[in-house]
Amino acid sequence: MSHSEDPQVERTFRGHHQPITSVSFSPDLKRLASTAMDSALMLWNFKPSLRAYRFIGHDKGGVMCCEYAPSGAKLIASGGKDRTIRLWTPTVKxxxxxxxxxxGGIRCVSFTKDARRLLSASDDKTLKLWSVKQQKFITTMRGHSNWVRSAQWxxxxxxxxxxxxxxxxRLWDTRSLVTIHQFFDHTDxxxxxxxxxxxxxxxACSDDQSIxxxxxxxxxxxxxxxxxxxAVNDIAFHPSGNFLLSGSSDGFMKVWDLREGHLYYTLSGHQGPTTAVxxxxxxxxxxxxxxxxxxxxWKTNFDKNLNEPDLGEEAPTKRFTSQIKDQNAKMDKISRSSSAKRQRKLEHEQLRRQEAPAPQTEPIRNGTERFESMNYQPPPLDSQMNPxxxxxxxxxxxxxxVLTQTVKLVEERLSMTEIKLSKMEQSQHPNINLGVGNGAAQQQPVRAPQRAHSQQDQEVYSQQQQSAYYGSSGAASSYAQQADDEESINEEDNY
Incomplete structure (x- = not known):
């Protein structure tokens, strides 16, 4: 991959006086909003001729989060340590x-796609829903036993x-306002x-250094x-759903290829922890x-070769999910036998038990580097089977x-042997059908078995294809003998 296809820094903005807490693009891609512990909300213009805006409204303690409304509402929501949410009009005023x-302090804010409702997460252990147009409280969702650091619609x-x-x-139902599921996999x-x-x-990302x-x-x-x-401080999905970006206190950002399940890039740009992406x-x-x-x-670049799926193609999530659950999906289309299904189940269990080692690389302090080594670890199993x-x-x-396929082939051979004997008997007693209809009618008892034999031949050929796929050498050799029998039958017919 050429250097031009690596992620590259396009602009660097300096203006905050303390660590950055969040960043958010405007829907029209003309500006970028950022918040920091210096209690300021900054709006950065991508045109060099336009100056940045610095909004001061939250009391001292820091602005913890911000988000542009995703529609044309032209609003920015921010939350601060001062326990307030502010809805900003991004103008000079x-x-x-x-x-x-x-x-408690507001850790996260999130708009719905239509920008009608706003979600907030707080140090008071609750989530709250708000009406954006009326700027009024709707309801509270309780369940967490400690600070709620992040939430999203x-x-x-x-x-x-x-x-x-x-x-x-936690997963919440916004209509019933109850928790529908909890995930306990993180340890921090x-x-x-x-x-x-x-x-x-x-x-989700955690202080336990995992995603x-x-x-x-x-x-x-x-x-x-x-x-x-x-600690992994922040994550973001690429709009295609094929990549995930993470930022950590170890000073690096990483791009993860979700389709293949491995690390794609490691990026170094900030001196110290990366706090928002x-x-x-x-x-x-x-x-x-x-x-x-x-x-x-940063200019993404690595998505240039991304082949967008057709409307009828399997969704990206479905693709990488199926890769993890069952690498032998094609086999399932070929054979539907119960024994093959049991075999795939065993192979699937073995696949999930395989763990790839973490990459052994030196830290990268400047520029970018493409990672080819695997760092994906399948979920741990509750129980392990003896290998x-x-x-x-x-x-x-x-x-x-193999035995099942062989028995089926033997049955087919017996059927064809019966046909052969019947034809021989017909040839030895040619007058057995005299007086029954015309000449064409007399030949039909001989042709009917030939048509039956042709249908059986197709079935046997299909069975042989399946046997060859599973390495069934015994079944394949039986089919070869059967093919010789078929040739002898055809020769007798021609005679």
Missing amino acids: GQSVVIKGHS SPDARLVVSGSDDKTV HVNCVRFHPDGTCVA KLWDIRTNRLLQHYSAHQD TFSPDGDFFASGGADNLVMV QLAQTLEHIIRQMD
Whole structure:
């Protein structure tokens, strides 16, 4: 891969006086918003001729989060340590409306796609829903036992995902306002949670240095990455759903290829922890903020060769989920026999037990580097099967499958032998059908078995294809003998 296809820094913005806490692109890609512990909200213009705006409204303690409204509402929401939410109009005047209701600092804010409702997560252990137009409180969702650091709406706004210092990730139903599932896989504070763009899975990062992805339809762990050497502070999905970006206190950003399940890039730009990351709405850029008080805008580049799926093609999430669950999906299309299904189940269990070692590389302090080594670890199994026992069972199942196919072929051979004997008997007694109809009618008893034999030949040929796929040498040799018998029958017919 050429250097021109690597992610590259396009702009670096300096203006904050303390570590960055969040970054957010405007829907029209003309500006970037950022917040920091210096209690300021900054709006950075991508045109060099335009100056940045600095909005001051939150009391001292720091602005913890911000997000642009995704529609044409031209609003920015921010939350601060002062326990307030502010809705900003991104103009030179910097006017804002204050919303109060939480009894703790605001860690995260999230708009629905239509910008009608706002979600907030707080140190008071609650989530709250707000009406943006009326600027009024709607309801509170309680359940976490510690600070709620992150929350986000699902794409259809029917669900909410949240992550907390109680080490859990929760899924909420926004209509019943109850928790529909909890994930307990993380072993330390959960710093960020995100919905996949297609809404079928969620991702979370934690102080335990890992990133995890779950399928919310089955509530099963899909992917686990031992991602960084320190706490993972923020994550963001690429709009295509094929990549995940992470930022960590170890000073690095990493790009993960979710289709293949491995590390794709390691990026170094900030001096010290990377505290915030996000993609632009079109995926062409991403932004990062760090403890060095800098905001950086990067050109993605690595998505140039991304082949977008057709409308009828399997969704990206479904593709990488199926790769993890069953690498032998093609086999399932070829054979539907019960023995083959049992075999695939055993192979699937063995696949999930394989763990790839973490990459051994030197830290990269400048530039970018493409990682080819695997760092994906499948979810741990609750119980382990003896490998020797699994291998023995697999061998037995294969032999049973070969035996089944061989028996079927023997049955076909017997049927054709009966046909052969019948034809020989017909040739020895040619007058047996005299007086029954015309000459064409007399020949039909001989031709009928030929047509039956042709149909059976097709069935046997299909069986032989399946046997050859599973390495059934015995069945294949039986079919070769059967082919010789067929040739002898055809010769007799011609005679």
